Amino acid sequence: MGTRPVPSGPIQLPGGSAPTLGTTTPAGLGPFAAQIVAKETELATLGEQLLTLQQEQARTATAAQEAERQLQIAQAALLDAQLAMGSTAAEAMKRAAELPPGEIGSNVQDLGALIRLHKGQQRAGDSEGIARDLLRAHAAEQQARATHTAAMRAAQAALTTYRTAEATFKEKEAELLNLKRRDSDKIAALERQREAAEQRLRPSAVDGKAIAGLVANPRALAAVRFARAQLGKPYEWGAEGPSRYDCSGLIWAAYRSRGADYDQLPRVSRDQYNATRSRAVDRRMLLPGDLVFFASGSSWTTIHHMGMYIGDGKMIHAPTTGDVVKISPVWWSRFYAATRVIPAVPAPTASPSAPPPTTRPSSTPSPRPTPSPTQPRPTPTPTSSKPSSTPTTPSPTPSPTPPPSPSTSSGTSPTATPTATATS
Template identity: 40%
Template structure:
């Protein structure tokens, strides 16, 4: 309570101080400047100058065009047709949903009409029975009143109406009550049936109109689909021609991960590309028709390497040199399997070309051709011939150039020592022939002539022997 009272006292003191300050200002003659308000009674002779306003000189412009004319990229014929196709597909789907709703409503009205018709027929049968009971009761009552023999009412015919009636009995009243009830229920059931028939006709008319519109839109949509398929097939044909002509300007010496395909792998690639256009035939290995593994077999056979015959056996035979999908080089074998975890389910093989393409013999009715391949679709990949370092760095070439100079400079001393050690006839021949000056000229020529013969002769031998 003390805190609350102290707070109230503080606020009251602040209000009092503020009032005192305001009173002092008013008493001191402090007023609003005269320029803020015009003098009382003065006349306005001119409109105050508000400054210059910007004049519109056209549409506001943006860095890349105006608001009314946005820049658009020109559409190709296929893109424009695809836009029409998408719009027609959306419209047809909406109209199809509307048609389904109307058909369901029409079906419901048909069911409701059938139920109303059944109910009305039941009520009509009840009314018929009530009428027969009422007629029988009236005849019986009349016969009892006039004490006439049975079937008198049937014999009297129209004269029976002239005979005066007596007071109705309770039984007759009950029958008449049932008749009136049956008549009322029959009229109600007939009204329900009439309403159901009208609703069914309206639903049928609405559904028929939407069905007619849907068929018209569907016909136009199918025409767009056909035209789009034609353009797509034409684009595929042009792409196919480009891929078929890949071998004319193709270089299999593409590098990946610092490596380049070996010479014999490149030779296999060029052979496979040279077979493009030849038909697929199961079990054939060329030279006129191929299946997928037969093309791989013939391609590497042209480079002096023998593979297994079937695709899964080709994987099994090269499984020691599996390669990652992201390190593929031209000449690598790519395999496709039913189960990516089981190599025994491999059913197709192709040869990688680089840049996401491969050459293969696809299927019956197709031909040997290059094709685009997705890395995610490849299940297994192997390398037949070991890759080589890519010669794209200048440092190895600089180190290779001084190496032959070092070998050639000591060659005279090295050439003299083996010539003397290997054949004693060589030093004997120059000594009697002439002075020792031609001896160093002939000695370096002999090793120089032998060195190129020795270098190429062993090089092809180790290259052929391990691959074979």
Template identity: 40%
Template sequence: MSKRRSGQARRQSQIAVGSAVLSALIAGGIAVPAAADPPVGSKITAIPDAGLRPQADGLPTLPFGSLSQPRTLPQTAQAALQAQYTAAELELSVLGARRSELYQAYTNAVVAKAMADYAWRATADTLRAAKEAAEAAAVAEYQAAVKAPPRLGDSLGELGQLIPRTESTPETEAVLADLGTAQHEERQAYTVLTSAISAEQQSSTAYSAVEKEFKRKEIAFLELKRRLAELQSEADRVRERQEQNLGNYSPGKSNAGLVAAAKAQKAVLFALSQRGKPYRWGDEGPNTYDCSGLMLASYKAAGITLNRVAKDQYYGTRNKSVSKYALLPGDLVFFATDPSDWRTIHHVGMYLGDGKMVHAPRTGDVVRPASVSLSSIDFATRVVDAVAAPNQPSPTKSPTPSPTKTTSPSPTATTSPSSSSSPSAAPASSSPPPPKPAESPSPEPPAAESPKPTPTPTPTPAPAPAA
């Protein structure tokens, strides 16, 4: 009995030790090889070393690619260069718009400094005149004080004649007041001039930095353009020549029952007449243009004055916004980095119709027509209100053939009874009894209302039965 109890106690102790070891291994997350298992009943002081865990060397790969990195098709050299060219073109366009803003700010700062300098010089002249008047008044008052007799009751006696009088006249007080006012105005004008000089220096520094960056990126862009031109196919060059040569173009194309106004059509024709002239930033013609300068000159030729910069041209015509799907020739189409913010507009073109526009693209390019996708247009405005399209002459021509068609069946109707009489005569000849054909032509004459069909069939069936 004691041996049985001792055996049960031994087994319980083994189970307890095993469960403790198992709990420790589960908690530690370390798997001990079967060969390293300690003998039952031995005292365990430490967990055996299971070796280093495998280190992750990246995301698991599948036969068709990584889990988080989608499989991409290899790009051709021309496609990769085209992507760089497009990105550089957008960056250069945005930088050019920023350069235009800073140049305008610099010009305004120069004008403000000139006006502040003029105002300060005017106050300085006024102050100089006030000082001269005050000095003259002081000298006159001193001389008058010296010549005046001594005051009664003066304890100094004859020495009082050498001391000038201290009382000032109203004229002297007025001169001194003018001097104080002139000094105050001169200090204020000088403060404004100092601020204007500082603003002009800051705007000049900012513009110079952007101008330097623009020229650097422009050189890189022109190099990309040269390399891309070398890779362009002949089909692309043919398509570009076709876009530039519109032939006999008519700006009177209609959309939704409307056509462009006469002034808008005139602006379109002027813009097209400038094809081939080089792009030059800040120019408004007549030999070179930038994008907004071409729009300005085109509508100026039609008697309408637009703002100078692309975003200002949109802001000035924003009350006449037009849907991209209702564009007419002469409408202005704008492109921005943020389609929800008109202040990010960096390019403008003039719509021609049929998915084309005329614009001055960039440095190194010329004024030319180009295809434009409606999805790429961010804003569109109409400078001059459209007019209703003239009525087409096609509906007036459609009723004229209808009476001719009605008269043409009339002779066929006259021939139809003759044909109907001919088959009536045919069965009369085939059928021996004559009464059936006699009955058949009898109802036909009133339907045709002509006496001619009745005598023609009657003589033909009559000799047939006689034969």
């Protein structure tokens, strides 16, 4: 499990004192912002409590079902034992059943003796063994019945508590929705102001790239990709997808998605923190896929909201009733802690096998004007260096019978060049 990291504490806001963790708003946003944040925090806290109560209700209901199954098994075993004893044992069993549970065992000898009086029955030793089996079956049935009764009472109590909390949650949820609908323009403006204020509180080194030589695990990046694909889907308390999510339901589904394949993350946000707190991360060392948590108090048991860090001081989260899955600046003014689900991996290094091409000059002779078969050499033609003593030498009737001479080719027209190329 590890030890609980020390909370990073409140952030000193510009022009103000350190805020109270959980329900604070960035400085300068006014009383309306404080009212909205307080109602959102209250609703989120109730939602987390309701999720826990829902899990407890489901657990006790399952326990009651199992207790009922065990009672049926015990009743069937008792019936089999009674049939094995016969009518005489049944009468003796009726008398034994009237005794307190702790005294049933002391009645074995009397029951065995009574059986032995029944002519035509088994030997005395066999009869006593059957009697003991019957008494054990009866005691097991009594114990199973008591367990079943207690389990049914616990399940009913958990259901009542859950329904009471659910009614309170729905009442507060309706209040928040009505407030947002009445002041939708103010809410939109407030949201922009809050995001700008939170972004200004961002720590200096939270770009989400390589940190201390480490980068996010590919499985964590797969969780981020899944979360991004859910952008715009509505918030709904208790939803785990695929069309709606609450805050912890989004994270829970993301880390179970293809590529992440991590099924050890609990469902509720505070439980997700408790399960990963041994891998706590400083706010300046965050990588994509890390979990960021927000609480209403100094204990992790007051965590009421969470998101997934994606870099650049931002997170993906399902904020609250009436909102959608979206990207927001991390709520640094209400930041409690951050954890890493899957350990980071070393950052890739550049391969040294391919040096830059500019480290040595090119070995190709292309910059040097080498003579081409399509161009005459300027140097080996001394006749071409004569000024105007041979202006009439390029006559149109050179003798083709002797071998071609370099001196004659130097004076040929460009139309004769392909012929030289073909013969070379």
